[in-house]
Each structure stands twice: as structure tokens, then as C-alpha cells.
Amino acid sequence: MARVQDTDDEMDEEYSYEGSPADDSQIRPQYVEAVPTMDDLRSATADMRSAADDLTFDGDRSSQDHVSGVPQARDLVLGEDDPRDASLEEHPVSEDVAWTGRIFNVNRLRVKLLDGRTAVRDVVRHPGAVAVVALTDEGRICLVRQFRMALDRVTVEIPAGKLDPGEDPLDAAHRELAEETGMQAKKMAYLTTIATSDGFCDELIHLYMATDLSYHQSSPDADEFINVDLVDLSELVDAVLDGRIEDAKTVVGALICDAIAHRLAPGEAAGPVNDPAGEGELDG
Numbered sequence: 001m002a003r004v005q006d007t008d009d010e011m012d013e014e015y016s017y018e019g020s021p022a023d024d025s026q027i028r029p030q031y032v033e034a035v036p037t038m039d040d041l042r043s044a045t046a047d048m049r050s051a052a053d054d055l056t057f058d059g060d061r062s063s064q065d066h067v068s069g070v071p072q073a074r075d076l077v078l079g080e081d082d083p084r085d086a087s088l089e090e091h092p093v094s095e096d097v098a099w100t101g102r103i104f105n106v107n108r109l110r111v112k113l114l115d116g117r118t119a120v121r122d123v124v125r126h127p128g129a130v131a132v133v134a135l136t137d138e139g140r141i142c143l144v145r146q147f148r149m150a151l152d153r154v155t156v157e158i159p160a161g162k163l164d165p166g167e168d169p170l171d172a173a174h175r176e177l178a179e180e181t182g183m184q185a186k187k188m189a190y191l192t193t194i195a196t197s198d199g200f201c202d203e204l205i206h207l208y209m210a211t212d213l214s215y216h217q218s219s220p221d222a223d224e225f226i227n228v229d230l231v232d233l234s235e236l237v238d239a240v241l242d243g244r245i246e247d248a249k250t251v252v253g254a255l256i257c258d259a260i261a262h263r264l265a266p267g268e269a270a271g272p273v274n275d276p277a278g279e280g281e282l283d284g
Helices: 038-055 083-088 169-181 233-241 248-264
Strands: 002-007 012-017 027-029 091-100 105-112 118-125 129-134 140-148 153-157 160-162 183-195 204-215 227-232
Touching: 129 140, 129 169, 129 183, 129 248, 140 169, 140 233, 140 248, 153 248, 160 169, 169 183, 169 204, 183 248, 204 248, 227 233, 233 248
Parallel strands: 129 204
Antiparallel strands: 002 012, 012 027, 091 105, 105 118, 129 160, 140 153, 140 227, 183 204
């Protein structure tokens, strides 16, 4: 095998061929990648850092010229009701789909900050979901056990699932409860809505309480494999308070049920209240 090397100021290329050099039909060009130098690596690293700085603003302390608001003792005011919060708004300049998945998308937004600078926010766009606290007449909560690949273990949760396009959350609550557990509810009451992780995700989960239950055959999705437990509410609440239940919707559902149970308990007083002056106890 003979070798021919053609070199210029910008790029080195090597070609190899078999047979006679005069036989041009036998020439087989083969590009050989140049080995990067340390200067190349430093330049690439600098480019990546520059790109990251351009795409994100994660609190560069060297350019910080503002402080948070001074803490104030006041009544609870929600975000849409406090006139001070208008100055906190970020205004989107552009939004592009960075990744498309089966359940959710990830969008990249460039936003204008209060001080005129721009920053990038990566946001998970989710269709929303429902979760159901199914309470039996005996005071037991219906829980599902399934393997969650994100955590690499089996979790214990209240039944839940995402909304189908255009689906009413109440209809979805009935559907998910029946599909995952086989339970059908004659009564379904709205409890609350939670934002699962509003720092980067727009998913809202609507929580419902299902009562007057009857069992029918379940019909989970083709890729869902579930075991179903009926657990005493007090046991579930204890597991939440002990940190043994970590699933957010289940934590919220359990604590709401516990609060409702205490508020509705007939003749139950609030219990002794500590005297702020330290002189004993006051009647609740």
C-alpha cells in the first residue's frame, strides 16, 4: 500500500489507496481526525462556559445589586392579590420546544428580568393530573403500590393519573380510580390543587376525595402493574409524619384527610392551648 499526503495551512488530510497509483478508480479517500491540542480543549471549554452563561442566570454574586424584600408580619396575601408582586414578574421574550416526550415537553424560555437583563428558564409543560383520596366506610384509604423507575423502587401512593386532552378533572378522577383500583365512587368531592414543582414544571394535580365506594374489576394501562392496599387513615398519617411516605400528592392528601377528620369530629374540642404568658393552659 502506498500513501499520499496533501498538507495545507488549514487542514491535514490523509488518503490511502490500494493497487497502482496510476489506477485512479482504486483511490479510497479516508479522512483522519486531527488529535486536539490542549489549546483546542481550553478553547472548547471556554466556549461551553460562555454558552452556559448566556443561557442561564443562576445568581452571579459579582453582579448582584439588589436584595430581597424585608420580612413583614402580615395576613396571608396570595400572589395575584399583592400589588408589590407586579414588580417581580418575568416577561417571556421567546419560547422554543427543547424536547418532546410521550407525557410532557421541555420548553426553553428566554425571559426579561426586572433589571432589564435576560435569563433562560427551562420549563416542563405537562397536561395536568388528578389524584384521589378514596376513603372506605371503615375509615381506610385506598393506596396503590407500583414500581417507579425514576426512584428505582416501589412506592406507596394514592391513585392518580394524567388528564387526557380536554378531559374534565372530575371525570378523570373517577376514571383513574376505577382503572387503577377497581373502585367506583358514588361521591367525589374536590379537595385542592397542588403545583408539584413550580420552579421548573407547570403540572397541576387536582385532588379529590372519593366516598361511598364499591369494588369492580380494575383495568390499568398496559404498562402498569399495581397492587392495591386498604390502610387505616391513622397509619397513613403516621407514615407521612415519620417521613416514610415521600410522594407529594399522597402527603398532601393524607394531611388534608386528617385535618378534615379532626375538624368534623363530633364534640371534639381543639384541646388545651398554651398560655402565651406561660401561666398554664387555656381551655380550647
